Amino acid sequence: MKVSVIVPAYNEERWIFKVVQEIIRAGYDVLVVDDCSKDRTVELASKAGAHVLCHVINRGQGAALRTGTNWSLKHGADIVVHFDADGQFRVEDVARVIQPITHGTADIVLGSRFLDRTTNVPLGKRFLLMPLARIINDLLFGVRLSDPQSGFRAFTASVGHQLYWRQDRMAHASELLALMVRGHWRIQEVPITVIYHEFGQGFFGGLKILKDLFLKRLG
Amino acid sequence: MAQILVAVVMICFFLMKLYWQKRKGAVSSAEFIFWLVFWFGTLILVLLLKPLDRFVASLGFSVSAIQVAVYLAIAILFYFIFRLRLKLEKMEESLTKINEALTKTKSQPEKDL
Numbered sequence: 001m002k003v004s005v006i007v008p009a010y011n012e013e014r015w016i017f018k019v020v021q022e023i024i025r026a027g028y029d030v031l032v033v034d035d036c037s038k039d040r041t042v043e044l045a046s047k048a049g050a051h052v053l054c055h056v057i058n059r060g061q062g063a064a065l066r067t068g069t070n071w072s073l074k075h076g077a078d079i080v081v082h083f084d085a086d087g088q089f090r091v092e093d094v095a096r097v098i099q100p101i102t103h104g105t106a107d108i109v110l111g112s113r114f115l116d117r118t119t120n121v122p123l124g125k126r127f128l129l130m131p132l133a134r135i136i137n138d139l140l141f142g143v144r145l146s147d148p149q150s151g152f153r154a155f156t157a158s159v160g161h162q163l164y165w166r167q168d169r170m171a172h173a174s175e176l177l178a179l180m181v182r183g184h185w186r187i188q189e190v191p192i193t194v195i196y197h198e199f200g201q202g203f204f205g206g207l208k209i210l211k212d213l214f215l216k217r218l219g
Numbered sequence: 220m221a222q223i224l225v226a227v228v229m230i231c232f233f234l235m236k237l238y239w240q241k242r243k244g245a246v247s248s249a250e251f252i253f254w255l256v257f258w259f260g261t262l263i264l265v266l267l268l269k270p271l272d273r274f275v276a277s278l279g280f281s282v283s284a285i286q287v288a289v290y291l292a293i294a295i296l297f298y299f300i301f302r303l304r305l306k307l308e309k310m311e312e313s314l315t316k317i318n319e320a321l322t323k324t325k326s327q328p329e330k331d332l
Contacts, residue, residue, distance in 0.1 A: 033322075034325070042325050046325060051324070052324070052325040053322050053323070053324055053325070054322060054323045054324075054325050055318055055319075055322055056318060056321045056322070056323065057314075057318055059314070059315045059318050063315045063318065063319070066315075066319065067318075067319045067322050070319070071322075166312060168311065168312075168315050215304060215305065215308050216308060
């Protein structure tokens with residue numbers, strides 16, 4: 001089975017070389033979608049051996065993932081994996097995430113930071129932002145999953161061909177979860193470990209996601 | 220009276236500017252009609268302030284007709300802003316599609332994905 005690991009990247013010169021090398025070393029094909037970085041992301045990703053696609057203008061992580069997913073599906077990927085470029089995910093977890101698909105027990109697998117205690121999630125996130133995001137996901141989309149904003153996911157090519165998310169920026173994670181649940185595919189969550197280098201989306205980032213979801217719903 | 224006169228002069232000025240812009244082809248027909256109706260509506264409002272005050276009072280408002288007009292204008296402006304946001308969202312979506320179509324391949328390893 002062809003596994004294509006898609007890494008959207010924007011100004012990730014600090015981590016991209018290491019991330020790409022580790023993915024290649026683990027035996028997966030890696031596609032970096034550069035979202036018009038201003039630093040050496042493209043150069044370093046190429047040097048590390050990734051196939052690199054470059055957006056001509058910055059459109060956000062959701063758009064980069066869509067570009068990468070469409071490209072991978074067009075080039076024969078059987079399983080698509082979404083993976084962050086900032087070195088916060090562990091390459092060892094890719095095997096864990098794709099396993100239920102290769103064993104035929106799931107169509108979609110979502111990495112979750114909350115199924116075990118291996119991830120040291122910042123307290124504000126663990127006890128405030130994530131519970132709030134879970135409630136919103138449940139109320140707005142009927143999504144009841146342990147990790148409401150996980151960016152580590154894998155799905156089959158068949159799912160990929162039917163998934164069409166419209167959110168270009170950070171709200172894509174919530175929209176994808178909603179589409180996946182609505183699609184009635186077999187979804188499984190597996191524990192993953194996230195190594196936090198920075199806090200990531202804060203409260204105002206969350207508000208922006210809500211605004212984007214609201215506007216897209218009306219549009 | 221002087222206030223009404225100033226308002227009428229200003230509206231006439233804007234109507235003339237609109238007419239000249241239409242003659243130069245700077246505004247489309249739809250836009251021209253929209254602004255024509257808008258300025259004529261404003262002119263009628265200014266000229267019929269007293270009867271309109273009575274009409275607004277008969278509807279149960281405790282404020283003058285001009286105040287009702289200002290509140291309505293603000294509500295309409297908010298609606299236009301909302302419409303613009305939706306339009307911007309659509310344009311952003313189109314932009315992303317174009318961006319994806321223009322995406323360049325920077326490096327291609329020997330083994331295709």
